[in-house]
Amino acid sequence: MATPLFLAPRLESRLTSLLDSPGFLHDLVSALGSPLNVVLPDQVAENLEQFRSVYRRHRLGGDIFFAHKANRSSSLVRRLAATPAAIDIASLGELQHALGSGFAPDRIMATGPKNPEFLWLAARSGITVNIDSRAELEELAALVGKFGLPRVRILLRLSSFEATGTTVLTRKSRFGTSVQELDSLLNAVESHRDTTELIGVAYHLDTIGLPEKAVALEGCIKVMNACHSRGLRPRVIDIGGGFGVNYLADGEQWERYTTELTNAVLGRRSPLTWQGHGYGLRSEGGTLRGALGLYPAHRPVAGPRYLDELLSLPAPSLGGRPLATLLLENLYDLYTEPGRALVDQCGLALAKVLEVRRTAAGDCFVRLEMNAGDVSLEEHGVLVDPVLVPRPGGAAATSDNDSGPVGVHLIGNLCLEADFITRRTVFLPRLPVPGDLLGFANTAGYFMDFSADHALHQPIARKVAAFEDAGSWRWCLDDQYWPNITTGEHI
Ligand SMILES: Cc1ncc(COP(=O)(O)O)c(C=O)c1O
Incomplete structure (x- = not known):
C-alpha cells in the first residue's frame, strides 16, 4: 500500500477523554442507534470564556452572540443560557428555541432573512434586530407602528466596504446594505425613530481573510462617525462570525x-x-x-486567537492604530457572532461499521450506518480522519484487519452512487470490522445536523449531551438536558 496520508483530528482533552471511553460510546450507539450525535455542553461554556478573555485583554465591552445556526442542540443553547453569552438567531424557530432555553430578550439578536412572523415575534418579545435592508427596516417599522409594539433596538448590517489606498479583495454578498447606500438608509432610520432605536452597525463576512475583515471593521468605525454627525447615537459595532476552527492536529x-x-x-x-x-x-x-476548494483544515490562528489578531491589526486609514484601540477610545461596544468557533471541540458524530468489502479492482469499501448528510464534512470541504473506536471485546484481529494502516472508501447507507461520506480515500490505523464505530470528531459546527434529512426513510441521528461527573462520563438525551439540574448541582 502507498504511504498512508493521515489527517488526524485536533482533539482537546474532553474529546480525547470521550474517545478513550469505547465502552461508553458503544453502549450509547447500542441503545440509541447509528448515527448518533454527542454534544459536550461544558465545552461550549469553556469556549465562551476564551472569547471573553480576548475582550478583557483589549478592555472591550459588548456581547458574544452564539450563532445558533451552527447546531440545533438544546443542551448547547441551554448551557450557554447559563453563562453571560448572548445568542444570534436566524429564524422564527431559532428565536422560539432561544426564548424557551432561558435567553431573555435583551440577550437575543435576529440576523439574516426574516419573514413577517419572525419579525412580529422579534418585535413583540423585544429582542434586537439586525436589519438586512432598507425594505426590512420599513417592514419592521410598519409592524411596530400598526400593532403598537415597543420600540425595537436595531443594528444596520452593511456590506461592500472599500479599502482606501491598499487593494484588498472584498467579495460581494447577498446580505446587508451596501455602504454606498448609507445615506438613504440613515434617512430611513431617522424617519422611523418613533418605532426603532439605532444601537449599532454590523457586518458578517463569509471569509477567512483578516485584511478583508479589517477593512470592514474600519468601515464600520467610519459609519459610526457619520451616524454621530447626524445626531444618531449608535454605540455598538457587530463584526459577525467567521472566526474559524483548526480541525487538524498536525x-x-x-x-x-x-x-x-x-x-x-x-x-x-x-x-x-x-x-x-x-x-x-x-x-x-x-x-x-x-483552485483547491477546501476549508484550510489546519488553521493555527482560529477562534479566539483570530479575533485577537483582528483586533490587533492597524486601521490603515485611521492613523494606523490598532482597531481595538479605536473601539476603546470611542467607547464602542463590540458584538461578535461566532458559530463554528464557539462549538469547537463540542461534538462527535458516531457511525457503526456495517460492512467491509474488498473489490476485485483493489478498492476497499467500509459501509457505515450513516450517510453523507449525517456528517456533511465533505459539503463544507473539511478533510479530517474519523477515529476508529473498536468494539470492546470484539472480534480478534485477523490477518486482514491487523495489517496496519489501510486506505478505504467510506460509503453511506443510501441507495445512491453519490453517497460517499467523503470522496477522499481515508487512511485508518487498521481495517475496521463490522460492529466497530467510526467517530467523526469536532462536528458540532454545521456538520452534524445542518444537512441531515430522512432520505430513503433512513433515521436521522439522535443527539445526546455528555458530561463528566466524578471522573466518568454521563449522558442524557439532548432535549432532556438542563444546566445545573441535570448535572445534579442543585442538590
Ligand atoms: C449573520 C451571521 N452571523 C454569524 C454567522 C456564524 O458564522 P461562523 O459559524 O463562521 O462563525 C453566520 C454564518 O452564516 C451568519 O450568517
Missing part, C-alpha cells in the same frame, strides 16, 4: 496531503480520491488548473 500532515493531492490530480501518483475527484483542481495537458 500542519505537516495537511501540507503533505495537499501536495500529494496535487500530484494525484496531475497523474504523478495513485489517486487519493474516488474516481480521481480533484476538489476543484484538474489537469489540463499536464498543467494544474483550477
Whole structure:
C-alpha cells in the first residue's frame, strides 16, 4: 500500500477523554442507534470564556452572540443560557428555541432573512434586530407602528466596504446594505425613530481573510462617525462570525496531503480520491488548473486567537492604530457572532461499521450506518480522519484487519452512487470490522445536523449531551438536558 496520508483530528482533552471511553460510546450507539450525535455542553461554556478573555485583554465591552445556526442542540443553547453569552438567531424557530432555553430578550439578536412572523415575534418579545435592508427596516417599522409594539433596538448590517489606498479583495454578498447606500438608509432610520432605536452597525463576512475583515471593521468605525454627525447615537459595532476552527492536529500532515493531492490530480501518483475527484483542481495537458476548494483544515490562528489578531491589526486609514484601540477610545461596544468557533471541540458524530468489502479492482469499501448528510464534512470541504473506536471485546484481529494502516472508501447507507461520506480515500490505523464505530470528531459546527434529512426513510441521528461527573462520563438525551439540574448541582 502507498504511504498512508493521515489527517488526524485536533482533539482537546474532553474529546480525547470521550474517545478513550469505547465502552461508553458503544453502549450509547447500542441503545440509541447509528448515527448518533454527542454534544459536550461544558465545552461550549469553556469556549465562551476564551472569547471573553480576548475582550478583557483589549478592555472591550459588548456581547458574544452564539450563532445558533451552527447546531440545533438544546443542551448547547441551554448551557450557554447559563453563562453571560448572548445568542444570534436566524429564524422564527431559532428565536422560539432561544426564548424557551432561558435567553431573555435583551440577550437575543435576529440576523439574516426574516419573514413577517419572525419579525412580529422579534418585535413583540423585544429582542434586537439586525436589519438586512432598507425594505426590512420599513417592514419592521410598519409592524411596530400598526400593532403598537415597543420600540425595537436595531443594528444596520452593511456590506461592500472599500479599502482606501491598499487593494484588498472584498467579495460581494447577498446580505446587508451596501455602504454606498448609507445615506438613504440613515434617512430611513431617522424617519422611523418613533418605532426603532439605532444601537449599532454590523457586518458578517463569509471569509477567512483578516485584511478583508479589517477593512470592514474600519468601515464600520467610519459609519459610526457619520451616524454621530447626524445626531444618531449608535454605540455598538457587530463584526459577525467567521472566526474559524483548526480541525487538524498536525500542519505537516495537511501540507503533505495537499501536495500529494496535487500530484494525484496531475497523474504523478495513485489517486487519493474516488474516481480521481480533484476538489476543484484538474489537469489540463499536464498543467494544474483550477483552485483547491477546501476549508484550510489546519488553521493555527482560529477562534479566539483570530479575533485577537483582528483586533490587533492597524486601521490603515485611521492613523494606523490598532482597531481595538479605536473601539476603546470611542467607547464602542463590540458584538461578535461566532458559530463554528464557539462549538469547537463540542461534538462527535458516531457511525457503526456495517460492512467491509474488498473489490476485485483493489478498492476497499467500509459501509457505515450513516450517510453523507449525517456528517456533511465533505459539503463544507473539511478533510479530517474519523477515529476508529473498536468494539470492546470484539472480534480478534485477523490477518486482514491487523495489517496496519489501510486506505478505504467510506460509503453511506443510501441507495445512491453519490453517497460517499467523503470522496477522499481515508487512511485508518487498521481495517475496521463490522460492529466497530467510526467517530467523526469536532462536528458540532454545521456538520452534524445542518444537512441531515430522512432520505430513503433512513433515521436521522439522535443527539445526546455528555458530561463528566466524578471522573466518568454521563449522558442524557439532548432535549432532556438542563444546566445545573441535570448535572445534579442543585442538590
Ligand atoms: C449573520 C451571521 N452571523 C454569524 C454567522 C456564524 O458564522 P461562523 O459559524 O463562521 O462563525 C453566520 C454564518 O452564516 C451568519 O450568517
